[in-house]
Amino acid sequence: MDTWDDYKLILTLARERTLRATAEAMGVNHSTVSRRLAILGQRFGTPVFERTPDGYRPTDIGQDLVADAEQMDVIAMRGKRLSRTALSSVTGKVTVSIPNTVGQFLLLSELEAFSEQFPDIKLALHSSYQLVDLDKAEADIVIRGTHNPAEHLVGQRLFPYALSYYCRKGYLEATPPSERRWIVDPSFEGPPEWLERTPFPKAPVGLRVQDIILRHQAVLAGHGMARGACYMADAEPDLMRLPGAGIEQGLPLWVLTHPSLRNIPRIQATMRFLSNTLRKKKSLITGALGAPAGE
Incomplete structure (x- = not known):
């Protein structure tokens, strides 16, 4: 051909x-x-x-x-x-693939600081929950929660994110027990299995919302109770954990790149910045920030 x-x-x-x-x-x-x-x-x-x-x-x-x-x-x-390894200085484009929630709730406020620290790096964030193929150069760096990243990729394992159960402050007082509802992902055909571990296992499912951030907004608007990531909910002053709700460990967070990119200064600088930013927010990510006193 x-x-x-x-x-x-x-x-x-x-x-x-x-x-x-x-x-x-x-x-x-x-x-x-x-x-x-x-x-x-x-x-x-x-x-x-x-x-x-x-x-x-x-x-x-x-x-x-x-x-x-x-x-x-x-x-x-x-x-x-x-071709990407040819540029050896801390300059050029770096594409980072991140879940939308991680970008919005954990990294967005730090982007200005990154730009000031590395003005010659053109950072491009691609938000996705799907795995990207670093072997095919679909991204330079990826942040994901996983137990089993591809073995040939290199980077750092941070810590697992935590999950708990939330509602808007005042929701329980304003809503009779018979009218309280859960907001869940529609992928569950029936009640999700985690419902039995909540303070209100008998409350029925109400809204079914696929998008994680939209579910978060529905809880924030007072439409019901939901299971959510602590790093999203604990920072919201209008949300509260359900009485007696503990935390459940989610997947470990990883910051990864392809072996052929690991020694490029701009990749190293970006990975170091991302890892350090997430480490500074460990208490929020792992659920410690929103834990009641004494836990």
Whole structure:
């Protein structure tokens, strides 16, 4: 084939399985993918992919081309990482992938301090709860809560975040026991299993809200009780832990990067700043800040 774009099309379609998803991943329209796929079939004199009920699958020749494309993709990703290592000073772009809640509730207020300390680093924050692929240079640094980060990544394990149970101050006094409701993630078909560990296990589920921050806002607005991260709720003066609610340990937080980036000064500086910022907020993250006196 003539260009990397052709191989990229083949590789993306093999991974995405549909023309629409492939078009979205490549930033083109559906008809462009269909047209280019037809041209490839004409060029080889046989279809490169066949359509099945489960999506597009590579034919025999398509499988060979997918294998070639995967090798080229590995080389291209390695080239991206090497180009980033070429800049050795504390300058340039650093992309950090973080969960939206960590960015908003733990790091947002410190971004100005980072800019003042490192004016030549162009920090780009990408908020996502999905794992990004550092091997494919989708980010330079990632902050995630996990028990098992990829073994080849390097960085620091901090400490687990904590969870507890919250409502708006005055909610319990203003709401009769029969009218108290829980706000939960809609992924639970029935009552979530943690409900039995709360001070009000018999209270029914009311609102079902997928977005974590929207659930937090619903509790803050007085619409019910919810399980939430201590670093989000304990800093809110209008929220309180439910009487008798303890804390539950969540996943450990990690600050990670790819081994090929670990010695780049701007990566080191950014990782050090992020780790130190989170360490300074350990009592908030681990739930100690909002614990009643004597705990």
